[in-house]
Amino acid sequence: MQSQLELRHLKTLLALAECGSVSQAAKRVFLTQSALSHQLKALEEAYGLALFERKTQPLRFTPAGERLLALARDVAARVMQAERDLARLREGEAGELRIAVECHTCFDWLMPAMDAFRQHWPAVELDIVSGFHADPVGLLLTRRADLAICSEAEPQDGVVYQPLFAYEMVLIMAKDHPLAAKPVWQAGDFADETLIHYPVPDVMLDLVRKVLKPAGVNPARRTSELTVAIIQLVASRRGVAAMPFWAVKPYLDRGYIASARIGDAGLQSELYAALRQDDAGLAYMHDFLHTVREQSFATLPGLSVLA
Template sequence: MSTALELRHLRTIAALVETGGVARAAERLNLTQSALSHQLKQLEDQFGLSLFERKSQPLKLTPAGQRLLALSDQVLPQVGDALRDIGRIRDGAAGSLRIAVECHTCFDWLMPAMDEFRPRWPEVELDIVSGFHADPVGLIHQNEADLGIVSERDEAEPVHYFPLFRYEIVALLANDHQLAGRTALQAEDFADETLITYPVPDDMLDVIRQVLRPAGVQPRRRSSELTVAILQLVASRRGVAALPEWAVAPYLERRYVTARPIGEQGLFGELYAAVPPSRAGLAYVEDFVDTVRATCASSLPGISLL
């Protein structure tokens, strides 16, 4: 049997199995759904066999698909190792990654990504610049950080931005709150509430910058450093909050609080990794970004890779 089996086909099979569907697999691979479906059909036509059972949810592999998955499990890690080795030869194996973050919830996914990255690059010194930082890019310019996690790209800044992922920010309410019966919350719904946030500048809060301020709504305010403390206050009817859906997913599954979209189209945020241009092409920096994207895509519900 002769066929043009490529690495991209193995990556497609692996992504389909890991995500359980075409839509999320396409996001993972930065493809449109139609492009991914076309790629899969071409491969099936070449083999003359189906690789997945149609209309199964989640997707279920046929014996032919299982064989390709086994091949991808064997080949793709070896390809990754080889590429990292080539990067070490080109750039050297040692270096530093001092990471500064501007979001309180970033540690939930940053630590697993660092744990995944560390054994691949044992010579790279990983460190987190302690505390919350309103201006990680400023720390990069002061040579106090090598990489910053930021929510916006400022094209005027002389840094390189790696896109990470997009996520929805939802309103959080006590289960018996009168607004819990709404399908979505509008700016005016916050007017008579106490908004509970992290203690950060208002310009860093999407719900204020994108929703409340343009509508002229200024609710009462309260702040807390910890996500769980914010949720406890919400559950006890001390106020409402607006947090990333992925950050509160376990509490929503337990029905600890209720979540509702903000606005008819929803409220969304984005995250980027900022690095000095001189470091953007380093193999271990690129691999760290790839590791973050991969671990987040597989573990954070409801996000989409940028």
């Protein structure tokens, strides 16, 4: 009997598992939501079984869907390994990948991705350019780095940007803060607060750049280099902060702090990988970006696809 399954079906199932919704999965595999829904419906009709439970958030697979998802993970891993082997035959196994970052919370997802990448490309020299860099793209152009993690894709000659993912920034505050029960904060709610943030320029703070500055709100400030220090200051009512949801979720789950959405639609931030145009075709560079996305969507809560 000829199988109904195609590689595109397996990719769709993986995207559904990683993104948790049909709309986000459609973006991940570059389809419209309608086209992806039609693909799933056709697959379910072919097998006479539902693959996931509708109207659940995040999406939940049925036993039939879980079985195909397991197959998808196995096949995807084998395909990627075969393609790596072919790339090594074509380009060689060695190379250098020095990474510069501008975000203090990048290491939460960057280190696991680097560990997975080392298993794929053991002969590629992988390193992080020491220190925090306000202009990591500048390090590319002076060849002091080979890849830069940045929050904006500003056009520059000789540099290409690859989207990694988007995520929500949430407000965190002490559990006994007077506004702890308020689910959504607007710009004006920050006026009488002390805003705690990393010691970076305002242009690199999405809360200031996208929310407070347009509203003419300029609260008192306090800075700290360490994420855990910011969380401790917030918990002890020294101020409030805006942090990625995935970075503070463990503290929220333990009831250490409280959180709120920033603005009715939430405050969305983005991360991109910048690399030199003449390096964009390198197989190990492409694989590193794939590994970052795969690891991040699999382990960090609340990510969304960045077009």
